[in-house]
Amino acid sequence: MRSAPIFAAAFVALAVLPRCALAATPCDLRYPSDASVAWECRKIAKGETLESLFGDRWRDVARFNRIDRRHAYPGMKIRVPASLAAIEGFTPMPSRYEAAANDAKLLLLDVSEQFIGAYEHGNLVFSAPVATGRRSNPTPIGEFQVTAFDRRHRSSLYKVEGTSRPYPMHYGLRFLTTRSGVTYWIHGRDMPGYPASHGCIGLYDEEMQREVYRIPNDPQLDDARRLYEWAIGDVVDAGAKQEFLGPRLVITGALPTAGK
Numbered sequence: 586m587r588s589a590p591i592f593a594a595a596f597v598a599l600a601v602l603p604r605c606a607l608a609a610t611p612c613d614l615r616y617p618s619d620a621s622v623a624w625e626c627r628k629i630a631k632g633e634t635l636e637s638l639f640g641d642r643w644r645d646v647a648r649f650n651r652i653d654r655r656h657a658y659p660g661m662k663i664r665v666p667a668s669l670a671a672i673e674g675f676t677p678m679p680s681r682y683e684a685a686a687n688d689a690k691l692l693l694l695d696v697s698e699q700f701i702g703a704y705e706h707g708n709l710v711f712s713a714p715v716a717t718g719r720r721s722n723p724t725p726i727g728e729f730q731v732t733a734f735d736r737r738h739r740s741s742l743y744k745v746e747g748t749s750r751p752y753p754m755h756y757g758l759r760f761l762t763t764r765s766g767v768t769y770w771i772h773g774r775d776m777p778g779y780p781a782s783h784g785c786i787g788l789y790d791e792e793m794q795r796e797v798y799r800i801p802n803d804p805q806l807d808d809a810r811r812l813y814e815w816a817i818g819d820v821v822d823a824g825a826k827q828e829f830l831g832p833r834l835v836i837t838g839a840l841p842t843a844g845k
Contacts, residue, residue, distance in 0.1 A: 607719055607843050610662040611650040611778035615842040616698050618677035622649070623667040631659045642669045647806065649675045651699045651714035652778035653789055655800045663778070676712040678702035690816065690832040692731075692771075694786060696724060697838035699779075701771075701786065703815055711815060713808035716776050717840075718784040724836060725761060725769065725784070731831030733759040734817050736824060738772060743783065745797055753793050754785070756813035757826075760834045771834075773809030780840055788812060 608614050612626035635643035635657045647653065649672045650663050657663060666672050677698040685691035686707040694701045696717050703711040717724040738757030745752055754772035761769040773790025774782065781787075791804035816831050 607840055608779035611652055611664050612662040613843055614699075614779055615844050616677065618698055622671050622675075624649075624664045625667070626662050627665045628662050629657060629659050633659065639669065642673070644806070645669065645672045645675055648672070648714050650778050651716065651776060653776040653791060653794065653806055655775065655791075655794050655798060656777045661778075676700065676702070676709075678709055678712045680709045682707050682709070684835070685833075688833060690818070692816075692832050692834040694724075694834065694836045695838045696726070696780075696836065697841055699841065701788070701812070703812060703832075711811065713788050713812060714776065716774060716779070716781045716787040718782050719780045720840065722783040723840070724782070724786060726836050726838075729760040729834045729836070731758045731760050731771075731816055731829075731834060732762075733757075733826055733828050734813065734820075734822070734831070735759075735826035736813070736822055738770065738826065750797075753790075753797060755790055755793050756788075756809040758813060758816055758831065760786075771809075771812065776806075 635646055635654055639646045649666060652663065677700050678693065678695065682693055682704050685704040689705060691704045692701060693704060694715065699715055699717060701713055701715050702709050735757040736755065738754040740752040740754055743752045744750060754770055754774070756773050758771040759768055760771060769784055771786040771788065773793050774787030775794065776787060776789055788809040789806035790809040791801055791806045794800055795802065795804050817829070820829055
């Protein structure tokens with residue numbers, strides 16, 4: 586029963602895919618880390634899911650594709666590694682980032698890999714796939730600092746497709762406010778497997794997807810929450826937007842190469 590709404594949502598997503606989008610499926614992108622993992626493109630067939638195809642390794646395949654289950658619908662093409670063992674706990678982020686040796690906490694985002702890493706005194710403690718800005722709305726490159734957090738943040742500009750509801754940006758961490766007042770956040774969002782945001786940095790939030798789209802029934806991917814709680818640490822979360830001096834954020838790289 587679950588495949589029908591997934592396919593319907595997917596059809597809408599593809600129908601409104603902007604011309605400036607870098608890709609339409611995870612198979613359309615090439616990452617630097619591809620040199621270390623052999624893979625082939627496979628179309629998900631009717632009735633198939635990540636769970637039915639890959640069993641208890643489905644989370645690794647999702648991470649490798651930078652995709653969530655809502656977007657892994659029948660007809661979607663995904664990257665399937667030659668060996669599932671090769672992507673166990675997959676991350677392209679370095680285990681040691683010497684430039685963060687003096688930082689109790691630091692975030693490193695590699696746009697070319699569409700991955701973010703959380704570091705403590707230079708050691709990687711957590712990493713997650715992301716969806717950064719597409720070509721027309723790129724995520725800014727440089728060094729920033731998290732200056733606010735908001736567990737239930739929502740967009741003041743963008744709506745949930747087909748509704749008047751502001752798009753949820755749960756577990757928000759603000760890292761930039763421009764002179765014109767535009768703000769950029771790290772937050773939970775849909776993860777379609779390619780750069781798709783308006784400049785913010787999105788992470789898995791299946792809890793939000795069940796609330797908004799009723800998919801999936803069993804939220805499990807929650808990197809947005811995990812990163813949020815790591816970033817604010819012992820700071821009391823009152824449940825509303827709060828200013829604070831959080832971790833540094835270093836954003837490097839360029840959008841991955843598009844190709845067949």
